[in-house]
Amino acid sequence: MEGRHEQDSAPADGRASASFLIDEALMFYYPAALRAMAATGVADHLADGPRTVEDLARLTGVDTQSLYRALRVSATRGIFEELDDGRFRLTPTGDALRTDAPLSARSAVLMLTDQSMWRPAGEMERCLQRGGPAFDDIFGMPFFDHFAQDQATAAIFHHGMAAMSAQENAPIAAAYEFPDSGVVVDVGGGQGGLLLAVLGRRGGLRGVLFDAEHVLRHHLLDVTETGGRWEPAVGDFFTEVPKGDVYLLKRILHDWDDDQCVTILRNCRTAMRPGGRILVIDAVVPPGNAPHQAKLVDLLLMASLVGRERTAQEFSRLFEAADLQLSRVVPTGTVLSIVEATPKDPDG
Structure with missing residues (x-):
């Protein structure tokens, strides 16, 4: 009876806090349900209008x-x-869950909720206790080593990243005044969606899509508008990168620790032609307590990789170590910004 009395006399704000935190702890079931919807393809069967649950269960082969x-x-x-x-x-909000939606997010949902992301997130306490990702303990090797030997998981990752990027590429390409001529090198550019958007806006530019061979096989650049204006290049950005005038590093540096980022940047700096620049296209973590996707993705990176999302000041320090300087941060209308780096001014 004494315990009941203490609960009954608890302050209202204490009960509100407890209720809020319990609701927060249950929130992971929302992405779990979203993954189940994406995996079973429910949205595809609602493209032509509403259906009964019985219909949907029959079409997807699941329990009603x-x-x-x-x-x-x-x-x-x-x-x-x-x-x-x-x-x-299916609502307008959920429409991108369709496989054939113009900007389908289905592959991105499957990637972000894949066991390679999901399981390390559940072991985040390990990251806090000792630093470093939980991924290596769970899967027995680092993130990208695991993908290199598991083609199915690698495909989920690369298709998911392409889907995640698809709705960002056009506004990013439009946000920056690319030169009318020269060579743009998309470093670790995946399927080439961003390079395609950039070349589509500047008919005098040439492009190089630089990535691993198994990634380049799935490129998107064999279209009329880029005909004869691009080439693939196989390699490792920790070793060297092709020569060019503008370097794109979209969602690359956030995968790696500071020393590795400096190595990538130095390789770009070494290969860069006079007057060149490096465009780091990543989220820039804003100050303050407001929600931002970068703060969530930063936890994903902490749990599964060795990288992090960075502030503008942190990018500036990376550039300084690579004999570069931060010129400006260009907003793009997406969660990503273009952080422009140029060679240090010798007189600066």
Whole structure:
């Protein structure tokens, strides 16, 4: 009875805090449900209009009652909507979950919730206790070594990154005044979506897509608008990079620790032609307590890799160590910014 009395007399703000934290602890079930929806392809079957749960279960080959429960939770996030007659429809918010959506996020959802991301996140306490990622303990090797020997997981990662980037590439390319001529080298450029967007805006530019051979096989650049204006280059950016005038490093530096980033930047600096520049395209962590995707991705990086998201000041220190200087930070209208680095002014 004494314990009940203490609970009843607890201050209202204490109860509100406890309730809030319990709700927060349950939040991981939302992405779990989202992954289940993406994996089973439910959204694809709602493209032409609402359907019953029974219909959806039959089309996707899953259990009807379990599907309903996952749909009901997803509807609380605005991805689906349960209608008065019990059918579900796909909302405009959830439309990009379709495989054939113009900017489908389905592959990105599957990547971000893959076990290679999910399991280390659940072991974040290890990261706090000793520093370093939990990934190596769980999978027995570092992140990219695991992908190198597991083609299925590598495919999930590369297709997911391409999907994550697809909705960013056009605004990033439009945000920066690229030169009318010269060579743009997309370092670790994956399937080449950003390079495609850049070359599409500047007919006099040439491009080099630089990555591992197995990644380049899935490039997107064999289209009319880039015909004869680009070439693939296989290599390792920790060793050397091709010669060029503008270097794109999109979501590259955040994967690596400071020393590794400096190595990449120095290699670009060495290969860069006179008047060249390096464009680091990453999130720039803002100050203060406001939510920002970079703060969440930073925890993903902490759990699975050795890198981090960085502030403008932290980028400046990296550049300084690589004989570069931060020229400016260009917003792009996406969660990423263009952090421009140029060679140090010898008179500065």
